[in-house]
Amino acid sequence: MSDGATFDAIVIGAGIVGAACAEALSRDGRRVLVLDASFASSGTTAAGMGHLVAMDDSPEQLALTAYSVGLWAELAHTLPSNAEYERCGTIWVAEDDEQLEVVRAKQRVYATGGIDSHVLDARGIAEAEPHLRPGLAGGLLVPSDAVVYQPQAALHLLREATARGATIREGCRVREVMPSGVRLESGETISADIVVNAAGAEAATLTPDLPVVPRKGHLVITDRHPGMVSHQLVELGYLKSAHTMSAESVAFNLQPRATGQVLIGSSRELVGWDASINHGIVRRMLQRARDFMPALANVSLLRTWTGFRPATPDKLPLIGAWERVPGLWIATGHEGLGIASALGTAQILADLIAGRASAIDAAAYAPSRVLSKPSAGVAA
Amino acid sequence: MTYASDFVCADQADVADIAVVGAGPAGMAAAAAAARTGQRVVVLDQGFGEGGQIWRHAPGTPPAHDARSWIGRLVGSTAARRFHTSVVDLRRTESGFVLDAEQGTSPLCVQATRVVLATGARELMLPFPGWTLPGVMGVGGAQALLKMGTSVVGKRVVIAGSGPLLLPVAASLANAGAQLLLVAEQADFGVVARFGVSLWRRPSLLMQAARYRARFVSARYATGTWVSEAVGSSDVQRVTVTDGRRTETLECDLLCVGHGLVPSTELARVAGCAVSHGKVVVNAQQETSVSGVYCAGEPTGIGGADLALVEGEIAGLSAAGRGADAVRLFAERNALRRTALTMEAAFAPRAELRGVCRSDTIVCRCEDVPLGAIDPAWSSRQAKLYTRAGMGSCQGRVCGAALEFHFGWTPDTVRPPIEPVLLSTLVGRR
Amino acid sequence: MSDSVRITVDERRVDVVVGTSVAAALLGIGTTAFRVSVTGASRGPLCGMGICHECRVTIDGVAHRRACMVAVADGMQVITGAASHA
Numbered sequence A: 001m002s003d004g005a006t007f008d009a010i011v012i013g014a015g016i017v018g019a020a021c022a023e024a025l026s027r028d029g030r031r032v033l034v035l036d037a038s039f040a041s042s043g044t045t046a047a048g049m050g051h052l053v054a055m056d057d058s059p060e061q062l063a064l065t066a067y068s069v070g071l072w073a074e075l076a077h078t079l080p081s082n083a084e085y086e087r088c089g090t091i092w093v094a095e096d097d098e099q100l101e102v103v104r105a106k107q108r109v110y111a112t113g114g115i116d117s118h119v120l121d122a123r124g125i126a127e128a129e130p131h132l133r134p135g136l137a138g139g140l141l142v143p144s145d146a147v148v149y150q151p152q153a154a155l156h157l158l159r160e161a162t163a164r165g166a167t168i169r170e171g172c173r174v175r176e177v178m179p180s181g182v183r184l185e186s187g188e189t190i191s192a193d194i195v196v197n198a199a200g201a202e203a204a205t206l207t208p209d210l211p212v213v214p215r216k217g218h219l220v221i222t223d224r225h226p227g228m229v230s231h232q233l234v235e236l237g238y239l240k241s242a243h244t245m246s247a248e249s250v251a252f253n254l255q256p257r258a259t260g261q262v263l264i265g266s267s268r269e270l271v272g273w274d275a276s277i278n279h280g281i282v283r284r285m286l287q288r289a290r291d292f293m294p295a296l297a298n299v300s301l302l303r304t305w306t307g308f309r310p311a312t313p314d315k316l317p318l319i320g321a322w323e324r325v326p327g328l329w330i331a332t333g334h335e336g337l338g339i340a341s342a343l344g345t346a347q348i349l350a351d352l353i354a355g356r357a358s359a360i361d362a363a364a365y366a367p368s369r370v371l372s373k374p375s376a377g378v379a380a
Numbered sequence B: 001m002t003y004a005s006d007f008v009c010a011d012q013a014d015v016a017d018i019a020v021v022g023a024g025p026a027g028m029a030a031a032a033a034a035a036r037t038g039q040r041v042v043v044l045d046q047g048f049g050e051g052g053q054i055w056r057h058a059p060g061t062p063p064a065h066d067a068r069s070w071i072g073r074l075v076g077s078t079a080a081r082r083f084h085t086s087v088v089d090l091r092r093t094e095s096g097f098v099l100d101a102e103q104g105t106s107p108l109c110v111q112a113t114r115v116v117l118a119t120g121a122r123e124l125m126l127p128f129p130g131w132t133l134p135g136v137m138g139v140g141g142a143q144a145l146l147k148m149g150t151s152v153v154g155k156r157v158v159i160a161g162s163g164p165l166l167l168p169v170a171a172s173l174a175n176a177g178a179q180l181l182l183v184a185e186q187a188d189f190g191v192v193a194r195f196g197v198s199l200w201r202r203p204s205l206l207m208q209a210a211r212y213r214a215r216f217v218s219a220r221y222a223t224g225t226w227v228s229e230a231v232g233s234s235d236v237q238r239v240t241v242t243d244g245r246r247t248e249t250l251e252c253d254l255l256c257v258g259h260g261l262v263p264s265t266e267l268a269r270v271a272g273c274a275v276s277h278g279k280v281v282v283n284a285q286q287e288t289s290v291s292g293v294y295c296a297g298e299p300t301g302i303g304g305a306d307l308a309l310v311e312g313e314i315a316g317l318s319a320a321g322r323g324a325d326a327v328r329l330f331a332e333r334n335a336l337r338r339t340a341l342t343m344e345a346a347f348a349p350r351a352e353l354r355g356v357c358r359s360d361t362i363v364c365r366c367e368d369v370p371l372g373a374i375d376p377a378w379s380s381r382q383a384k385l386y387t388r389a390g391m392g393s394c395q396g397r398v399c400g401a402a403l404e405f406h407f408g409w410t411p412d413t414v415r416p417p418i419e420p421v422l423l424s425t426l427v428g429r430r
Numbered sequence C: 001m002s003d004s005v006r007i008t009v010d011e012r013r014v015d016v017v018v019g020t021s022v023a024a025a026l027l028g029i030g031t032t033a034f035r036v037s038v039t040g041a042s043r044g045p046l047c048g049m050g051i052c053h054e055c056r057v058t059i060d061g062v063a064h065r066r067a068c069m070v071a072v073a074d075g076m077q078v079i080t081g082a083a084s085h086a
Helices: A016-027 A059-078 A097-111 A122-128 A150-163 A200-206 A237-243 A277-294 A294-298 A333-352 B025-036 B066-076 B138-148 B167-177 B189-201 B203-215 B266-270 B304-319 B324-348 B380-387 B397-407 B425-426 C022-028
Strands: A009-012 A032-035 A090-094 A118-120 A140-141 A167-171 A174-178 A179-182 A190-191 A195-199 A211-225 A234-235 A248-256 A260-267 A300-311 A319-322 A330-334 B013-021 B040-046 B080-082 B087-093 B097-104 B105-116 B119-124 B156-162 B180-187 B219-224 B225-230 B238-242 B249-251 B254-259 B261-263 B292-297 B363-364 C003-011 C013-019 C056-059 C062-066 C078-080
Touching: A009 A016, A009 A179, A016 A032, A016 A150, A016 A195, A016 A330, A090 A097, A090 A122, A090 A277, A090 A294, A097 A118, A097 A140, A122 B219, A150 A167, A150 B380, A174 A200, A174 B238, A179 B363, A190 B087, A190 B225, A195 B254, A200 A300, A200 A330, A211 A333, A234 A237, A234 A333, A234 B013, A234 B203, A234 C022, A237 A248, A237 A260, A237 B324, A248 A277, A260 A277, A300 A333, A319 A333, B013 B025, B013 B080, B013 B097, B013 B304, B025 B040, B025 B066, B025 B105, B025 B304, B040 B105, B087 B266, B097 B425, B097 C022, B105 B304, B119 B138, B119 C056, B138 B156, B138 B167, B138 B254, B138 C022, B156 B167, B156 B225, B156 B238, B167 B180, B167 B254, B189 B324, B225 B254, B249 B397, B254 B292, B292 B304, B304 B324, B363 B397, B380 B397, B397 C003, C013 C022, C022 C056
Parallel strands: A009 A032, A009 A195, A032 A167, A090 A234, A195 A330, B013 B040, B013 B105, B040 B080, B105 B292, B156 B180, B156 B254, B180 B219, C003 C078
Antiparallel strands: A090 A140, A118 A140, A174 A179, A179 A190, A211 A260, A211 A300, A234 A248, A248 A260, A319 A330, B087 B097, B097 B105, B119 B261, B225 B238, B238 B249, C003 C013, C056 C062, C056 C078
16 A cells, blocks of 8 residues: 555656656656666666767757757766766768768758767778778767766666655556556555656556567677777668668667776667577677777677667657546657657656746657557557 | 678587586596597686696696596597687577687687586685785685696795685695695584584595695694784785684785685576576486586586586486486485585585675675675665676676675576677687 | 796796796786776786686787686787786
């Protein structure tokens, strides 16, 4: 039975998005309860890369990620040192002249989104990243992108929320979302006028018509090799990998961590909830990394793991009211941009709930957009 | 470029009927037994040569007396042997198994129809203030380094911890010219005496203990005594030991502390073998829960060389399809197992060993995580994620057992690579 | 007279008996600090058998090699933590 405490808002999921929502809602003076089936950041958040990146696969994606990365930059000075926020920038790598043309176009798109970026020529990219293979045509440097150790960032956001009176209950799985409340696995019911489904890749188990499916990824981390990589490095083909729903794809994505370790990604596949390591995919991913950076041949690999990104058919997240259930709001479906988009998502959600205009137009993320279509699952 | 997502070996592979991982007593016995039946056997070992840890000998130096006939059997057999080889993954394929390994800095891939895991054990190291100082080593650690060419002549040595390794290693160090100051066994006198009494069924073990004791009569042997602190600036200079009431501080150059052995089960676990209470579960034929994967020696339960040899022979015969020939060995194995269980209980670390740690005592050496950074209410997964304890180079091998002792955590799922491995090893040379 | 090989440790030339591990060779010349920990403390060998990873040094350009698992070889170049900040 509930202990009698009353809440204005229940946030389901203490991952990075749930934590950010809890912080934003508590900042609006609401009494927030955060429920997590396991422990804070135990799901997709634990597995992610922590890349705070402005992503330009669509104007709406760029608007959200640019806004959110900006909010991360404002938060940075209050983050504890173990959140390892580092404004190292991203370099999108152009292998040949054709890709360099794509890079120039990308720079213009970023500019429309208010993001400053610099085209690097062959010498420029070699100077910026001496360990990249020779012969690359250049790249696009986005200096405002950053990286963060997101489990500690999520804990920080939760601490901010609890300092304003929020309550966190871990090991508490929600079985059912009801109008203005939830029922837990234990049978206990808790009421609140606002319920936020921030359950990530599992969101559709609570809100069945949400078109969110798990999109599995692999990551590998190395031992400490300081000086190997200075920026997050991404191949241009990453966008194609992330934003077409093919069976299986691998794209070069490298991140320097504050420890001197290198995080090597990325892969995508739709295999339900099978978390096992796919040896062939890991090998492809590592081979691609070595293709771009031959010096990686001698790095020591410590660990591989997998995670499930919450993926939607139109590649945009779901942020806003779910009209089918009174009081229910959705904040999920970020695919590989959950950490980057978390702060922007939370602020937009808080604004929508409060009836304020949000800093960017949020219409494109409205969950209602999926309700007008037949729920045929994820389009291929 | 296109890649098959399920290809087996990046480069050339060793193909065998039976792959044996580990060339200690269990691995040698398994490989020799299997090779005798005509099976194609390959033995993979991380070390410099045959013998494992207990029978380690530097290349060019003669092995221990007990080891000679077994090493002779392996070397004289048709089994292929690969040293400096770490196996980082074991996977099932359509026709059997593939083992991804690294030999030195090069890839080595093995395909085999059946596998015998003889991956041995490692020392249980428990944290105490100052344990990270250079000059503080494990008991088996000091023995290993001694055998590989380290000189301890004139060094003032204190040996502490628990279990049957303390006396033989003390004797080795004394024989090698060390000035042995103290051997401190944390188990109480009553326990050690009972251990002596209960060994009446195994006279050879008792004889060994007396032999070692005589060799270093000048050193003190204290029971119910453990290390509370090591101190030094760049190296260890002093150690304080206590029996819970009094303390004593000794100046030393080398402090060896170890609390018995812990099975090395990572390869079994990554292959999906069932593990219970830290031991690989095997049936009477030494087969694990994964059909075609056998396990022998310390990973099935610490029991010393005699037990490992018998289990190894059973596993080798069973893997070779000669399980019926192994039945005659069951009685000896079962008797040795009973003795082993007695010893395990006798030397379990006492609760006071938790209390010597302070909040700034490092528990994860790879990531420098102090005990105070870990919330006892966390699960092991939370501790890893929030503090990085267990996420470093040793992949939780040292701190895992220590954190289990302090917080009762059981080990997490194991994913490949089970040892750090060069990227070029996993993708193969071009 | 045992065979010996010549290795270099932090640019210091050392003759070592064949069959010696790199860890034993380093201890033999009085090197007790093999690497520097993440908070800057000196560390040396602990387990002697490849489990603890405290004895990591750079050997012939490859970082994070466990000195206790590698045999000395003629011409080998070893760099310890103090020099390479491993």
